Amino acid sequence: MKLIKGGVISPKGFMASGIYSGVKRKRKDLSLIYCKGGTTTVGMFTTNKVKAAPVLVNEETLNKNNNIKALVINSGVANACTGKKGYEDAKEMTKITGQSLNIKSNEVLVASTGVIGEFLPMDKIEEGIKKLSKELGNSIDHGKWAAEGIMTTDTFIKEMAVEINIGGVPIKIGAMAKGSGMIHPNMATMLSFVTTDINMDKELLNKALKESVEDSYNMISVDGDTSTNDMVILMASGQGKNDLINNEDEDYKKFKDALHLINTTLAKKIAKDGEGATKLIEVQVKGAISKDDGKKICKSILMSNLVKTAIYGEDPNWGRIIAAAGYSKGNFNPHKVDLSLSNSEEEIELMKDGTPCIFHEKTAKKIMESDLIIISIDLKEGNNHVKGWGCDFSHDYVKINASYRS
């Protein structure tokens, strides 16, 4: 597997772009991915009971048709909690995109992100889609523009591409994602769009995506709020022309590993770019009785506002970590736990067999000053290890979110 420059435009058959259409102030706010030859497409969506209109529309579309040719995304307005009109607006976006590209509206998926409860400015969206469909291309810049158009409070572009070798044929996977706030994916994620030119059976694509999402996007948390608009879409053009993969052989595993690297890397980027974040936090839970117990403990630590503010303040207040593990619903025995804190260079032991250790405050301080903080907790109960990612909680989180609408 090798990392290559690019993003969603890297796999064969895909074009993309992003423009400013006027939904949002002063930033690109409309993106399009297009594959003329069609794709096999699978997706995962938010488990929030309140589903945004584009989520509802895509679920319907994918139930009937997996040959998707285009995906249109706007930022600025989430088109969530917008009732019947919102649903019709999302449908209209697929229709306008279909007409502009001369394809059917049920070959188009749609996504939105931004403020909840406001209606889309459909005149601007219409004009924007028409313009955008004429500006598609497959240069690295085109991919970047598309990745820019889906950003909200994100501070950097999140895209990535890798190349793998499948039976002598080079196969590419590209992706773009956005995160920042209302980040606590559950069974799906923020917006993440993955393209590939692999030739693979739909059920296997679906399986690879589901399994990877569980351990990547679903293991990050910025603020514990699961969005109404979360979605991850995987589109496979088949234009890499490898022999069709239709069982879980070595090639399937190779693809799955590459896909998982992409998803994990983007998930970490989303965590690191959480609203107001200054540090990436990785929580490793080792020795859990079950994976589920490990995940509960991992997420509880990642979500604790007290842990997050302590890390922002560079204060190794580890009691809060143990308290957060304790109020999670995950099983463990507090008297057996080992706890340590590390960055990429140094490590200190904070607890051994449930009892506090004496540690060098200086080394602790050095670790806390890093921009990657690794919290490792060994439950010594079983053989399940899990990892998750989050970020610290700063003054800027409050600043950003106290006036998001204005």
Next chain:
Amino acid sequence: MKLIKGGVISPKGFMASGIYSGVKRKRKDLSLIYCKGGTTTVGMFTTNKVKAAPVLVNEETLNKNNNIKALVINSGVANACTGKKGYEDAKEMTKITGQSLNIKSNEVLVASTGVIGEFLPMDKIEEGIKKLSKELGNSIDHGKWAAEGIMTTDTFIKEMAVEINIGGVPIKIGAMAKGSGMIHPNMATMLSFVTTDINMDKELLNKALKESVEDSYNMISVDGDTSTNDMVILMASGQGKNDLINNEDEDYKKFKDALHLINTTLAKKIAKDGEGATKLIEVQVKGAISKDDGKKICKSILMSNLVKTAIYGEDPNWGRIIAAAGYSKGNFNPHKVDLSLSNSEEEIELMKDGTPCIFHEKTAKKIMESDLIIISIDLKEGNNHVKGWGCDFSHDYVKINASYRS
């Protein structure tokens, strides 16, 4: 029922005081409640798997002996995650208190609040308890000093007393509590100590306490973090000399109502005084299928960092409220929901039957500027109504918690 001046010293038979012993810098940090004649005492404790030493010691004590005569509390150090030594220190506190008051150590309960993972300065504690046991009294000031001694980042004293009439006999209930951070009680609460001179059967006292706690302390959240030290203790001296209450008659109900008023009022005070809080938030969930569904939705809204920061920023970003209801595990149909926002004077409708309403931004702004914000959500599914309380999320929460240890 009438409100009276005072706190834990108001019911007959109780003395108290609070002093500075040196655990904490520059503030009272050690309190004692004493009832020479003995009491019938019941308690509820944190459900966090990681239980602080005083919680473990009290659970053991109350399993064997309900005739409690004294309760000693320190602030500054939580004596949590302190292993065997911490357990022995908590036992030692009951022993020293027992010796100082000439009672048995198993007639003493103990509580701690403060930093997790540090050991108590036992020499200072010992000296403090000896001094404190000579300074007990039952004046209003003595009650206030005791309430001061249990504060951590609390900005005001939380105490209260009421008087009720039981069969012609005046019966009093007094209480003191502390909250501020790591506030998300579960089956218990922060530190809350309630005294009464009622003469009542132990099982009934226990029942009244449990039922009241479920709808008061267990319905508040400051930051979603359930502490290792939560406890609520109810001590009844019986010295009011009413005829023993041993069934759920009118007198029992009268007492329970008064107790619930005390618990609810203190719970709201704790929510209002949440770290960095500028506003009290009340969430009313109406028409839930079950009480449990209502509570899940209520707590999810109260705990949402995005809702809390929006309210701090006085931004009626109601989409976040609906999103938080949606990712709770509570059942409802998003297409039926009514949502409104009010203060004590005005109300605006934000959603009707799941569709956004057009509302006056000016009225919304006026409501958002209040220091009490009421969020009311009608699910229109059943007959269960629940209420809960929390606070907004400000820059100061981050400031306070980024450097709590130092």
